[in-house]
Amino acid sequence: MSISEISRRRLLGGTVILAGGAVLSRFGFAQSAIEGGRLVVAADSEPRNLNPAIVASNGVFYIASKIIEPLAEASFDGTDGLAPRLATSWEGSDDGLSVTFKLREGVTWHDGKPFTAADVAFSAMEVWKPLQNIGRSVLANLESVETPDELTAVFKFSEPTPLQLIRNALPVVSSVLPKHLYEGTDIAANPANNEPVGTGPFVFAEHRAGEYYRLTRNESYWGEGEPKLDELIFRVLPDRAGAAAALEAGEIQLAAFSQVPLSDLDRLSANSELEVVTKGYEALTYQLIVEINHRNEILNNLKVRQAIAHAIDRSFVVDTVFLGYAAAATGPVPKNAPEFYEPDVTLYPFDIEKAKSLLDEAGYPAKDDGPRFSIRLLPAPFFSETRAMGDYLKQALAAIGVEAELVSNDAPGHLTAVYKDHDFDLSIGAAVFRGDPAISTTNLVQSGIPDGTFFSNQGGYANPEIDKIIAEALVTIDTEKRIELYNEFQKLVTADLPLINVADWGFTSVASVDVKNVANNPRWVVSNWSDTAIAG
Amino acid sequence: MHRAWRLTKRRLVASIPVLAIVILGTFLLMELAPGDAVDAYLVSLGGGDSRLADDLRQSYGLDQSALSRLWLYVSSLARLDLGWSIVFNRPILDIVLERLPNTLWLMGAATALAFTLGSLLGILAGAWPGSALDRVLSIGSLTLYAVPGFWLGLVLILVFSVQLRWLPTSGIETIASGKVGIARALDIARHLVLPVASLGFIYLALFLRMMRAGMGEVWRQDFVLAAKAKGLSRRRIVVHHVARNALLPLVTMLGLQAATMLGGSVVIESVFAIPGFGRLAQEAVAGRDAPLLMAVIIVSAVLVIIVNLLVDIAYAWLDPRVGSSEAASR
Numbered sequence: 001m002s003i004s005e006i007s008r009r010r011l012l013g014g015t016v017i018l019a020g021g022a023v024l025s026r027f028g029f030a031q032s033a034i035e036g037g038r039l040v041v042a043a044d045s046e047p048r049n050l051n052p053a054i055v056a057s058n059g060v061f062y063i064a065s066k067i068i069e070p071l072a073e074a075s076f077d078g079t080d081g082l083a084p085r086l087a088t089s090w091e092g093s094d095d096g097l098s099v100t101f102k103l104r105e106g107v108t109w110h111d112g113k114p115f116t117a118a119d120v121a122f123s124a125m126e127v128w129k130p131l132q133n134i135g136r137s138v139l140a141n142l143e144s145v146e147t148p149d150e151l152t153a154v155f156k157f158s159e160p161t162p163l164q165l166i167r168n169a170l171p172v173v174s175s176v177l178p179k180h181l182y183e184g185t186d187i188a189a190n191p192a193n194n195e196p197v198g199t200g201p202f203v204f205a206e207h208r209a210g211e212y213y214r215l216t217r218n219e220s221y222w223g224e225g226e227p228k229l230d231e232l233i234f235r236v237l238p239d240r241a242g243a244a245a246a247l248e249a250g251e252i253q254l255a256a257f258s259q260v261p262l263s264d265l266d267r268l269s270a271n272s273e274l275e276v277v278t279k280g281y282e283a284l285t286y287q288l289i290v291e292i293n294h295r296n297e298i299l300n301n302l303k304v305r306q307a308i309a310h311a312i313d314r315s316f317v318v319d320t321v322f323l324g325y326a327a328a329a330t331g332p333v334p335k336n337a338p339e340f341y342e343p344d345v346t347l348y349p350f351d352i353e354k355a356k357s358l359l360d361e362a363g364y365p366a367k368d369d370g371p372r373f374s375i376r377l378l379p380a381p382f383f384s385e386t387r388a389m390g391d392y393l394k395q396a397l398a399a400i401g402v403e404a405e406l407v408s409n410d411a412p413g414h415l416t417a418v419y420k421d422h423d424f425d426l427s428i429g430a431a432v433f434r435g436d437p438a439i440s441t442t443n444l445v446q447s448g449i450p451d452g453t454f455f456s457n458q459g460g461y462a463n464p465e466i467d468k469i470i471a472e473a474l475v476t477i478d479t480e481k482r483i484e485l486y487n488e489f490q491k492l493v494t495a496d497l498p499l500i501n502v503a504d505w506g507f508t509s510v511a512s513v514d515v516k517n518v519a520n521n522p523r524w525v526v527s528n529w530s531d532t533a534i535a536g
Numbered sequence: 537m538h539r540a541w542r543l544t545k546r547r548l549v550a551s552i553p554v555l556a557i558v559i560l561g562t563f564l565l566m567e568l569a570p571g572d573a574v575d576a577y578l579v580s581l582g583g584g585d586s587r588l589a590d591d592l593r594q595s596y597g598l599d600q601s602a603l604s605r606l607w608l609y610v611s612s613l614a615r616l617d618l619g620w621s622i623v624f625n626r627p628i629l630d631i632v633l634e635r636l637p638n639t640l641w642l643m644g645a646a647t648a649l650a651f652t653l654g655s656l657l658g659i660l661a662g663a664w665p666g667s668a669l670d671r672v673l674s675i676g677s678l679t680l681y682a683v684p685g686f687w688l689g690l691v692l693i694l695v696f697s698v699q700l701r702w703l704p705t706s707g708i709e710t711i712a713s714g715k716v717g718i719a720r721a722l723d724i725a726r727h728l729v730l731p732v733a734s735l736g737f738i739y740l741a742l743f744l745r746m747m748r749a750g751m752g753e754v755w756r757q758d759f760v761l762a763a764k765a766k767g768l769s770r771r772r773i774v775v776h777h778v779a780r781n782a783l784l785p786l787v788t789m790l791g792l793q794a795a796t797m798l799g800g801s802v803v804i805e806s807v808f809a810i811p812g813f814g815r816l817a818q819e820a821v822a823g824r825d826a827p828l829l830m831a832v833i834i835v836s837a838v839l840v841i842i843v844n845l846l847v848d849i850a851y852a853w854l855d856p857r858v859g860s861s862e863a864a865s866r
Binding site for chain 1 (some may be wrong): 587
């Protein structure tokens with residue numbers, strides 16, 4: 001899996017890393033002899049709930065994925081792009097009404113109790129489906145989980161459910177909780193949500209609020225010879241420049257999720273002790289999007305939306321906003337989801353003249369004494385890149401005679417304005433592609449979503465044709481046919497522009513060269529790190 | 537001691553309306569800010585449907601009207617109960633008690649540094665107004681004052697932690713070091729050197745400038761001329777007559793600075809990853825955790841009131857004129 005369109009700078013960055021040496025060994029298993037030691041990594045936040053079965057977010061996974069494991073994890077080379085974890089195999093029935101999981105033998109919880117199918121059934125029915133932010137939609141049709149024996153779990157669905165969707169959702173949705181600690185309690189308020197107990201390679205040891213999380217080696221982990229590390233520490237470093245300094249001073253060995261600002265990467269990659277790693281985020285692709293409020297009469301005009309799409313210089317955005325650490329987007333599915341990606345869509349190359357003539361045709365001619373029209377532009381404050389994109393889009397729109405008024409909010413303010421009050425014209429947002437379009441992509445354009453649902457279509461866009469495809473793909477069992485539907489979906493979205501996809505980006509990690517087996521799966525930062533080791 | 541007690545009583549009574557205004561103002565500001573605690577939480581989740589948001593709102597009691605929430609808060613506050621933090625999912629009192637000492641150490645040390653070094657350098661500058669030393673100190677202090685605290689912090693980190701590796705970059709103590717007693721105290725002190733320096737140096741400039749300006753005024757007074765005429769040594773004039781009389785406004789400044797320094801610690805605590813009060817305030821705002829923010833503000837307000845009270849008492853002690861007019865009129 002690779003991003004085919006790599007920018008020049010990224011390529012250059014890659015050669016610098018290679019020239020730094022020692023890079024080949026870290027992606028292989030040549031260093032598997034190294035054992036023990038303490039790895040200290042940076043964390044930029046402390047999730048208030050550390051339970052990934054309830055809160056399936058990257059911030060929680062970053063820490064909790066080492067303690068609590070899913071049924072399967074994303075993989076570069078495994079079948080269906082998966083590597084088995086607590087499940088060893090999965091099989092769907094022909095009618096799409098059931099999926100059978102065979103579970104791993106000889107796995108125990110950190111408190112010594114055996115792991116069985118009852119834990120999986122409990123997690124699915126009591127936690128993933130009713131409580132989890134992602135599971136609530138993906139597993140909406142899950143009716144029951146049968147456990148014919150200790151190591152078999154059969155998921156029964158009320159509607160045909162594509163195995164492909166379930167498979168793709170496994171790494172995110174299927175974190176298994178110990179039934180014996182949660183049964184009969186208020187699950188959302190269980191103390192184990194903050195001191196998690198799992199089956200993973202590391203055991204939760206302590207959390208010093210504002211300082212660090214400490215995880216220790218699970219001596220009875222099922223993976224042979226794993227984990228490699230004795231201790232894993234997540235040190236809370238809220239300041240991004242502070243994280244870079246801690247890396248340079250050798251106090252921490254890894255900072256993930258672009259915690260080190262992009263502008264510092266050049267300086268850090270010159271340090272022979274450190275390297276910049278862009279791998280390990282392939283299944284965590286973030287999408288820079290321009291959300292459009294179709295309630296605005298001007299923006300409801302397709303020609304206007306096309307003009308805006310043509311006014312954006314995507315390669316400028318990639319090179320300047322992302323300093324090369326991104327790829328220009330062509331549509332709602334990113335290129336590094338090759339299973340679904342459709343290259344043959346309507347493209348909007350940077351063309352100011354065309355944008356201007358489209359606006360003329362739409363009935364908004366250039367004026368001598370002012371802009372063609374004015375709109376409010378709300379950049380999401382989640383990333384410095386989304387804010388920078390707001391500044392860029394304001395200028396790009398000015399170039400075609402459209403005035404944009406920048407409205408800045410903090411995160412809760414932005415969510416309220418865009419998704420609840422619909423008080424915006426354009427918004428710069430960040431969407432996440434979670435391995436399957438049905439998880440968190442189609443809801444960006446689908447109609448009929450209740451008001452106030454964050455990161456969904458709240459722009460008042462409704463297209464029956466697109467809605468029909470989305471609904472059909474949700475119950476299409478045949479993988480080939482399902483992919484065809486999503487290819488059609490991408491064509492329709494790019495033609496009608498309910499939103500504008502600008503760029504797709506993965507994050508970067510900065511790691512000490514002593515850290516081994518870095519980035520060896522597409523969700524590496526949020527996977528279990530059982531084979532991660534540290535030299536010296 | 538009578539004067540001190542009277543002052544204390546007056547201050548405490550005056551602080552009650554201040555606290556009430558602070559509480560009401562904070563609550564109003566948080567209400568006016570778009571989005572609530574649930575919105576802030578859902579950002580960290582990466583989304584969730586609106587039913588989930590409704591459920592959360594209900595469990596946090598956010599579905600009630602603003603007025604009933606304010607009433608609930610004030611009535612529990614009257615029972616000295618600071619409430620429950622939404623962001624941390626813990627009792628607020630526990631969090632406050634955990635974080636406050638770090639900030640008190642940081643602020644106390646920084647204030648001491650700024651005050652002592654600032655006034656000493658101020659005396660040096662003010663002893664020979666217009667001299668080369670005075671000019672260097674004046675320009676240096678102005679430059680220092682113009683530097684943003686976080687930037688100074690980062691530069692200090694780069695020099696002393698990254699380049700020289702003398703001091704740790706951040707944190708309040710070494711992670712899971714198992715140190716106890718004196719070893720632990722020394723470890724914490726080592727971690728505090730850079731943050732205290734970055735916070736203290738900026739306010740140092742203020743004290744320096746004030747001392748120098750105050751001395752400049754005193755130099756022109758008749759009694760200094762008289763002292764000179766008496767043939768006292770310059771050293772004696774500077775220390776016993778000029779500096780001493782210029783010191784009083786600095787004590788006032790000390791009280792005023794306590795409030796500003798709390799603000800400055802927000803930034804410094806973030807840069808140096810110190811789990812303190814300033815960072816708590818920032819986390820409370822980002823999470824729209826109204827009860828937590830109010831607790832932070834109330835405790836800060838109390839802190840500032842106490843510091844100012846101490847300053848007033850010190851003032852009364854240093855300057856017999858203060859408060860005596862009242863005693864005479866009674």
